[in-house]
Amino acid sequence: MKKILLAGTLAFDEVTTPFGHSGRMMGGSAAYLALAASFFRNHTGIVSVVGYDFGEELLDKFRRRGVDLSGVQRLEKHKSFYWKGYYYENMNRRDTLVTEVNALAYFSPRVPSDFREPDLVVLGNLHPGIQAEILNQFTATPRLVVLDTMNFWMDNARDALMQVIARVDLLMLNEEEARQLTGEYSLVTAARLIRNMGPRYVIIKRGEYGALLFHDEGFFSAPAMPLEHVWDPTGAGDTFAGGFIGHLSEYDKPGVEAIKNAMICGANLASFTVEDFGTKRLENLTKEEINRRLTDFIRLTRYGLQEKVLSGKTYE
């Protein structure tokens, strides 16, 4: 079984969407990453930090799924990271109302000895210096390291961000972030510039429009599942990354063909997350539901011309 190391936040979120108010609920990138990855066959560990208020019953949600929490520190004098946000009518825009960094400000990551030689790594959104500290603790080169980041670090820790970007295999970011990082509007140009910074692969997330992969031989487009109701988009990107790395853990080598399939599995899982507040839907999700929607999802992208043209015939 492949070892996956996931780094990110374990936190409390509170969101208001057009459909209601979530109340205080478990959140954070590591929460979505780990829950999503746990649907696949692998040995997953989390590196994160929580405060005194992050109850054992929350940690049990991960333990029950076989997730190793020996890399999760508890700082007894601090509260957990807290984020409060407000989503506008169409869910494409959100405002941050409150960010309390709390325990995260004192986070000095420690990779447990059992995870110092992971096969696959996702460095979820954290200070790029912290992401680098995690890489420094590895005693062997992982097969694939995925880095997630956000515009905040581009503004506030650009040098550190550029240094960690140069050390990873795959950078995952959204359209606006790709444009901000490179100063280029065209995503094709932006992705080329990012690949010149180091990462062999770039995945640009486009929310309800899916995601684009840029690789050595070209690009690949993974759609998002059209949904009747989007309840709460929080965590969709992290769920995508968690499902992505989870599916990838079932392959011997994380090459480009495996990566394409993993994007589809990540997008499939993300389509569940947005159907309820926070991690609720992921927590009660079954393998059967995942497989059923995966079939729908694949139908969504399948057309006869694929066979015809790739077998060497043109459409003439």
Added chain:
Amino acid sequence: MKKILLAGTLAFDEVTTPFGHSGRMMGGSAAYLALAASFFRNHTGIVSVVGYDFGEELLDKFRRRGVDLSGVQRLEKHKSFYWKGYYYENMNRRDTLVTEVNALAYFSPRVPSDFREPDLVVLGNLHPGIQAEILNQFTATPRLVVLDTMNFWMDNARDALMQVIARVDLLMLNEEEARQLTGEYSLVTAARLIRNMGPRYVIIKRGEYGALLFHDEGFFSAPAMPLEHVWDPTGAGDTFAGGFIGHLSEYDKPGVEAIKNAMICGANLASFTVEDFGTKRLENLTKEEINRRLTDFIRLTRYGLQEKVLSGKTYE
């Protein structure tokens, strides 16, 4: 060979994009529709109107490709329809600077006798009353009638629009138009409401994000080709529709599987249109270039899991 009837405008456009100014150039929905459809095997006719200023050398561009112009009227006392627009930095927003309706205000469409029993029809963006008049002149039911429209008619001729929507097989519109027509933000809900209005198929165009098809058994997502440079988006939607109907004309029956393939071919052609001002790129495009990019396009959407899951295996 299938007969295709295309209705729409033949006009002059003038656009400013971040890359320059087009000058006065040939435009109009029927121009893009016919040029795109002409790359496929079929017999295509246009129903439209031009003024005294639309030179024979422009009409020759269509005649040379075998397009029948017996349904194109020339009003000698009027100028042709003229549109002037300005695209903002990211090309997703545009302002209309000038619209001169001119000859179009006096348009009373006449379907030539040779095209009264067409196999396939695209009613490009026109007053819905005019679109209905064209349908009234058919002496047999076409295999597929596609209707394109825009928000202007939703605001200004809603009753007539609803009547013509009820008479067609496929409605093609963009995201904002689908939302405006139905008052629903979710495209899944909007498409269901539109299908209740009459059309069996709905295609929602999403520009650089591709297009979604909603049909009896579900939906299908066609991506757009990621492009390094988008020069001028004018006509992309009409090129999509023209390539769509052109490819469809090569099938016996325009069923859902043919429609999916046709969306890919339409999106492929549209990716060329945006690479230069107006119809320039379509005019000098070769079959070879189309087929080469089609192969790239198909690679963009192809992944191994499609075979595996659709053959009945699940991914675990």
